[in-house]
Amino acid sequence: MDLNVIDFYVFIVYMLGIVLFGVSFSLRKRTPEEYTTGGGRLPAWAIGMSIFATFVSSISFLALPGNAYLSNWNGFVFSLSIPIAAIIAVIYFVPLYRNMKSESAYFYLEQRFGLWARIYASIFYLLTQLARMGTILYLLALPLNVLFGWSIPLVILITGLCVVVYSMFGGIEAVVWTDAIQGIILVIGALVCLSVIFLSMPDGPQQVFTIANEANKFSFGSFDFNFIESTFWLILIYGLFINMQNFGIDQSYIQRYLSAKSLKDAQKSTLLGSLLYIPVSLLFFLIGTALYSYYTAMPDLLPMELHKAENADKVFPYFIVTALPTGLTGLLIASIFAAGMSTISTSINSSATVILSDHYKRYIQKAPTQKTALRVLYISSFIMGALGILIGLALNGVESALEAWWALASIFSGGILGLFLLGFISHKVKTTAAAIGVLCGLLIISWMSLSPLIFYGSWIGYSSPFHKNLTIVLGTVTVLFTGFILSFILDKKNINDKVL
Structure with a gap:
């Protein structure tokens, strides 16, 4: 045409x-x-x-x-x-x-x-x-x-x-x-x-x-x-x-x-x-x-x-x-x-x-x-x-490459939102807790993004059962939850160390 x-x-x-x-x-x-x-x-x-x-x-x-x-x-x-x-x-x-x-x-x-x-x-x-x-x-x-x-x-x-x-x-x-x-x-x-x-x-x-x-x-x-x-x-x-x-x-x-x-x-x-x-x-x-x-x-x-x-x-x-x-x-x-x-x-x-x-x-x-x-x-x-x-x-x-790029885009951007919200919501969260939180969030995001491509049916694990749109949601929540919990644990440990 x-x-x-x-x-x-x-x-x-x-x-x-x-x-x-x-x-x-x-x-x-x-x-x-x-x-x-x-x-x-x-x-x-x-x-x-x-x-x-x-x-x-x-x-x-x-x-x-x-x-x-x-x-x-x-x-x-x-x-x-x-x-x-x-x-x-x-x-x-x-x-x-x-x-x-x-x-x-x-x-x-x-x-x-x-x-x-x-x-x-x-x-x-x-x-x-x-x-x-x-x-x-x-x-x-x-x-x-x-x-x-x-x-x-x-x-x-x-x-x-x-x-x-x-x-x-x-x-x-x-x-x-x-x-x-x-x-x-x-x-x-x-x-x-x-x-x-x-x-x-x-x-x-x-x-x-x-x-x-x-x-x-x-x-x-x-x-x-x-x-x-x-x-x-x-x-x-x-x-x-x-x-x-x-x-x-x-x-x-x-x-x-x-x-x-x-x-x-x-x-x-x-x-x-x-x-x-x-x-x-x-x-x-x-x-x-x-x-x-x-x-x-x-x-x-x-x-x-x-x-x-x-x-x-x-x-x-x-x-x-x-x-x-x-x-x-x-x-x-x-x-x-x-x-x-x-x-x-x-x-x-x-x-x-x-x-x-x-x-x-x-x-x-x-x-x-x-x-x-x-x-x-x-x-x-x-x-x-x-x-x-x-x-x-x-x-x-290359259609598979297109899907892979979108999956990688989720990985690249997903942890940043969680890190930003972690710092914005609470000033008590320190570097160590934030870094571990981001790492855990990226693992969740990577699993949800890439498991349909490389994990399904293998000994490594299984494809994510969640809808793909939940990738950034669960990744961000993981960063926040991990960061807050670790911050609480580390603060409590510091207090106990000072008492001792």
């Missing part, structure tokens, strides 16, 4: 426009602080839009409608957990990081538990971002290869290079402002799609809801309490922990807290970005449900191979190409790329900041000149972006 010439030019103009706009921020002189936090002068609404755009990756753009098309609205429960995490962040996390006066999210961990905690968290964060960038680039290219025959390696390479260019030269300002533009395009594109679906139904827009209701498409899933199936409560708890991790210890979010003009603006932007995702994710789920009704009412419009469950994620892109008016298709393809590019650009910029703050300044030069610091940021951005592209290329055609 070929993309219309007009649509192709719309797409190309968008890509070039975004790159040139991002690079334009490199034309004026600036300091390393401006590169990483925008000098603390960015408007709250733009930061909020950037947070929102980071939430919505290309995975969300394709997977949420695909999920709703295939099943129901159980996945939307994740969005319902966001207000809880956002309120906690606004009250506790944002003031904490604003008061620290450090651009690194992991400076706090060093203050609480020592240098080891900062090194551990920062390295695992970088590994998480590499897995994230590679996976997003690969999943972005996959449906475009199926629909248009575009080369997967070529899509990964061109998309990756475009993001690397404006992220590397433009800094956080380029990331935030391009995110804001991409977020707006994404919402407009999704609204246009939904409108076309409703207006194209043979018996009118109400037919969408009639067909969907008959198929129980609006269900939030079972309300039973169990740890094996994807129930309402399991997704809600999973979402709460994931969003606590985002708001509490993700470098990209902390940089946005610091890029606002004031504490109040930082809190506003956090609420705006997080709460905006709720109606937009609802929009994506509604699109998936509407597509189910659309192709149920007119089944001949969908090729037989796309009726298969494993191809659910390709239904939305197919609709974009075949059902939208000329010009709008190009805009929607641009929206898919916008979703992926915004997430990747955020990862590149935050990773470069971590490399400078947590590693270069710690091991090589404690007080580099502004020129040196900027050079480190540029080089780090390029290296992280290039590695992300290479990982995306390595994932091409």
Whole structure:
């Protein structure tokens, strides 16, 4: 299937426009602080839009409608957990990081538990971002290869290079402002799609809801309490922990807290970005449900191979190409790329900041000149972006590797949230208890993530019986429980030693 010439030019103009706009921020002189936090002068609404755009990756753009098309609205429960995490962040996390006066999210961990905690968290964060960038680039290219025959390696390479260019030269300002533009395009594109679906139904827009209701498409899933199936409560708890991790210890979010003009603006932007995702994710789920009704009412419009469950994620892109008016298709393809590019650009910029703050300044030069610091940021951005592209290329055609990377991403990030909460909740927990707690948490996370791949049926052990979404939950709880218990035991031992 070929993309219309007009649509192709719309797409190309968008890509070039975004790159040139991002690079334009490199034309004026600036300091390393401006590169990483925008000098603390960015408007709250733009930061909020950037947070929102980071939430919505290309995975969300394709997977949420695909999920709703295939099943129901159980996945939307994740969005319902966001207000809880956002309120906690606004009250506790944002003031904490604003008061620290450090651009690194992991400076706090060093203050609480020592240098080891900062090194551990920062390295695992970088590994998480590499897995994230590679996976997003690969999943972005996959449906475009199926629909248009575009080369997967070529899509990964061109998309990756475009993001690397404006992220590397433009800094956080380029990331935030391009995110804001991409977020707006994404919402407009999704609204246009939904409108076309409703207006194209043979018996009118109400037919969408009639067909969907008959198929129980609006269900939030079972309300039973169990740890094996994807129930309402399991997704809600999973979402709460994931969003606590985002708001509490993700470098990209902390940089946005610091890029606002004031504490109040930082809190506003956090609420705006997080709460905006709720109606937009609802929009994506509604699109998936509407597509189910659309192709149920007119089944001949969908090729037989796309009726298969494993191809659910390709239904939305197919609709974009075949059902939208000329010009709008190009805009929607641009929206898919916008979703992926915004997430990747955020990862590149935050990773470069971590490399400078947590590693270069710690091991090589404690007080580099502004020129040196900027050079480190540029080089780090390029290296992280290039590695992300290479990982995306390595994932091409290897489904088991894709699953392994997601499992490793859980391992890389899971213990950091537990360590952060351990230090934040109690000031009595010391280094030894925290380190053992993290180790125990990582063992649980590794078992739950990797056991389906390497442990099942072997003498080492058996596959985890828990739902995969509980990995970060049980891992974090293990870190907290172990840390608190050991802290209590060690404190009691110290008291007894003093008495003796």
